[in-house]
Amino acid sequence: MSNWNKRTKAVHAGTRRSQYGEVSEAIFLTQGFVYPTAEDAQARFEASGDDEFIYARYGNPTTAMFEDRIAAIEGAEDAFACASGMAAVSGALMATLKAGDHVVSSRALFGSCLYVLEIVLPRFGVEVTFVDGADLDQWRAAVRDDTTIVFFESLSNPALEAVDIAAVSQIARDKGAMVMVDNVFATPVYSRAFELGADVVIYSATKHIDGQGRSLGGVILGQREFIRGPIETYMKHTGGSMSPFTAWTLVKSLEHMDLRVRAQTASAEHIARGLEGHPGLTRVIYPGLASHPQHDLCMAQMGCGGTLLAIDTGSQEASFKLLNALKIWLISNNLGDAKSIATPPASTTHQRLPADQKAHLGITPGLIRLSVGLEDAGDLLDDLTQALDIAGL
Ligand SMILES: *Cc1c(COP(=O)(O)O)cnc(C)c1O
Numbered sequence: 001m002s003n004w005n006k007r008t009k010a011v012h013a014g015t016r017r018s019q020y021g022e023v024s025e026a027i028f029l030t031q032g033f034v035y036p037t038a039e040d041a042q043a044r045f046e047a048s049g050d051d052e053f054i055y056a057r058y059g060n061p062t063t064a065m066f067e068d069r070i071a072a073i074e075g076a077e078d079a080f081a082c083a084s085g086m087a088a089v090s091g092a093l094m095a096t097l098k099a100g101d102h103v104v105s106s107r108a109l110f111g112s113c114l115y116v117l118e119i120v121l122p123r124f125g126v127e128v129t130f131v132d133g134a135d136l137d138q139w140r141a142a143v144r145d146d147t148t149i150v151f152f153e154s155l156s157n158p159a160l161e162a163v164d165i166a167a168v169s170q171i172a173r174d175k176g177a178m179v180m181v182d183n184v185f186a187t188p189v190y191s192r193a194f195e196l197g198a199d200v201v202i203y204s205a206t207k208h209i210d211g212q213g214r215s216l217g218g219v220i221l222g223q224r225e226f227i228r229g230p231i232e233t234y235m236k237h238t239g240g241s242m243s244p245f246t247a248w249t250l251v252k253s254l255e256h257m258d259l260r261v262r263a264q265t266a267s268a269e270h271i272a273r274g275l276e277g278h279p280g281l282t283r284v285i286y287p288g289l290a291s292h293p294q295h296d297l298c299m300a301q302m303g304c305g306g307t308l309l310a311i312d313t314g315s316q317e318a319s320f321k322l323l324n325a326l327k328i329w330l331i332s333n334n335l336g337d338a339k340s341i342a343t344p345p346a347s348t349t350h351q352r353l354p355a356d357q358k359a360h361l362g363i364t365p366g367l368i369r370l371s372v373g374l375e376d377a378g379d380l381l382d383d384l385t386q387a388l389d390i391a392g393l
Pocket of ligand 1: 084085086087089110112113153157182184185204205206207216217218
């Protein structure tokens with residue numbers, strides 16, 4: 001199996017068949033497991049093996065199928081499935097850190113990640129230093145001999161700023177720090193995070209992995225010793241495990257994730273090229289365009305521009321007019337969905353950030369994040385163009 005390509009692993013890796021030989025993965029909607037004898041129960045609790053389960057918070061056959069399949073696709077030794085992306089991010093950090101530790105993180109983070117790093121960790125005596133993710137000198141200055149973890153989003157939300165995974169991993173490695181990458185925007189399809197030096201890769205499975213706006217989930221990937229050691233121990237006792245039903249929706253979603261994400265990327269590129277230079281837009285941000293300041297880095301890291309872009313209408317008034325004139329794009333805040341979604345981050349997902357931080361992160365009042373779905377790319381571009389007209393842009 002290890003020589004299979006990602007698309008083959010996505011369909012077959014991790015499958016566990018019951019005695020009935022079902023073709024489609026079964027959903028084991030059970031929280032508990034029966035032991036034939038008291039001695040078996042004792043043995044199971046002493047040392048549970050690969051196909052031995054105790055309680056669904058610890059593990060479940062359907063959840064294990066999801067973990068094994070995503071680990072195979074990502075090229076990781078192991079994975080732990082979590083109740084949400086934030087259960088994965090907070091769990092990975094809390095399982096690894098203790099009072100007195102030091103973390104360095106990029107500042108451009110998903111709002112809830114920022115809350116965990118800025119508010120929660122310091123409450124437990126963890127010191128956190130924030131840097132501009134794209135500035136390697138700031139990373140070099142901030143990472144110390146006693147730094148435990150370096151954390152960043154490989155491509156930031158919503159301004160699509162990239163962090164050089166290889167360079168930052170080298171800086172961390174020189175100081176003995178562990179590298180944790182929140183890799184949502186790169187998706188498992190384009191991820192090369194482990195190859196570039198990451199120790200731990202985290203996904204919100206809510207996004208491209210589900211890809212259909214149904215399930216909340218997350219996953220932590222890394223070396224087996226780490227995943228089955230501190231991560232499993234922390235997650236199984238604190239309650240952030242994935243439900244078997246969610247794992248079943250996600251294991252089936254992995255089968256066609258590659259097809260979906262590549263189609264969404266082709267459409268995102270078509271739309272970015274179609275909008276670039278539009279007189280009504282002050283910016284079109286897409287890593288796949290040569291005009292993106294880190295175009296070369298993004299192409300080296302992901303091989304393409306991904307499924308998200310951002311446009312700037314110059315003002316909140318204009319962006320609201322444009323949003324309200326859209327007929328296909330939905331005004332919402334998920335991403336990676338089959339349905340194309342337009343998000344005004346300054347007034348929604350990043351509303352609580354102080355004005356100076358918003359400005360620093362490029363979250364201007366007229367910014368609209370576009371998550372490209374599976375509709376026809378021409379229809380999506382036409383919809384944006386007619387909405388720009390109606391907004392007088
Ligand atoms: C959505 C998201 C999360 C959180 O995931 P949930 O599944 O919503 O908990 C974390 N990081 C990034 C970059 C995200 O986009």
